[in-house]
Amino acid sequence: MPKTEADSARIAALRTRLLNWYARNRRDLPWRQSAAPYAIWVSEIMLQQTRVAVVIERYQAFMARFPTLLSLALAPEQDVLALWSGLGYYRRARMLHKAAQFVAENLGGNLPTSAGQLRTLPGIGVYTAAAIASIAHGEPVAVVDGNVERVLCRFAGWSASSGKSGGAAALRRKIENLAAKLLAPSRPGDFNQAMMELGALVCTPRNPLCADCPFAAECKTRGEHKTPRRAKMTSRAVAYALVVRMKPAASRRHSICGVRQVLLEQRSEYQSVMPGLWELPQLRSAEVPPTDLRMTLRHAIMQVNYYARIRDVAENELASLTASGGKRRWVSLTEASGMALTSLARKALTRAHLLTPPLPDPPPKL
DNA sequence: GACGCGTGGGC
């Protein structure tokens, strides 16, 4: 089918409608206030498989602590993980850190500008390379993330099982081709963000707001979209030791009581899940006598619901109740709150009133 | 190409 002038005009109209919609509806997100490639990079890594609402607070804290690529490159990995604590997918933080060090040492501290070169850095895949290159440098390359995929599949009437010509890979190519065709070559960064914003705000997975969609008139499906079923959750019981002691004051003269400390254990650097993060020492048995049971809490990790029991343990019981485990440290509660804790550990310490929550509770809803 | 990797929020 030859490309006609009518096609070109139709595409131009779609671009204009999308960009106008974006100008009116774009959210004022922290990373949209900076044009620095480093800032865009950090935001894109944090946003991988993570909700915007969660990222907002964490992004600002991270940028306050590591305002430049060099400051990130020079920081100890534990500091980077501490700022990532609670965000999940901790490999992202390690790869971001590694990439920053590589850029600082080998590229004079300058992040590559083209998508092709960005792609070679750890943690930067096809999507992230295109996002940074288009948003920070205006390279005319289209992004395809989950939002864009959903928007374009609905728009074109494609479903995962559609067409005899191939499976997921063929569909993926069709989506990439369509995204590239629609891309506004003069404003690739705005266009890409507009497509993703449309997916996030209007063309949502469930209950899309087609009445507000700039593409509605040309959309094949008006919101129809099938997604594959997820695997079922499984459950598992675990138990952890809450061991608290009073560290004697350094000088009796200056302090009557000492500092309260808690025992933490570091997960191995080689574990696949949450390597290098700190948690409460795990107990050999998930069974806890009621008298020692401090609390129970549920914590979902991937497809597993962990029913965790937190047991009050005295120092002299520790050896018999816990496996030898990894590196352990007594830390003050103040220090613990700033460490790379797993979310389960932070949740347990917070609920035991040993830590204060990172942010005050929001005001109650009316 | 399929799988492993986390989490808090929304419905």
Added chain:
DNA sequence: TGCCCAAGCGT
């Protein structure tokens, strides 16, 4: 309240 995620990447 239990389920479903959300701006992917590396292996």
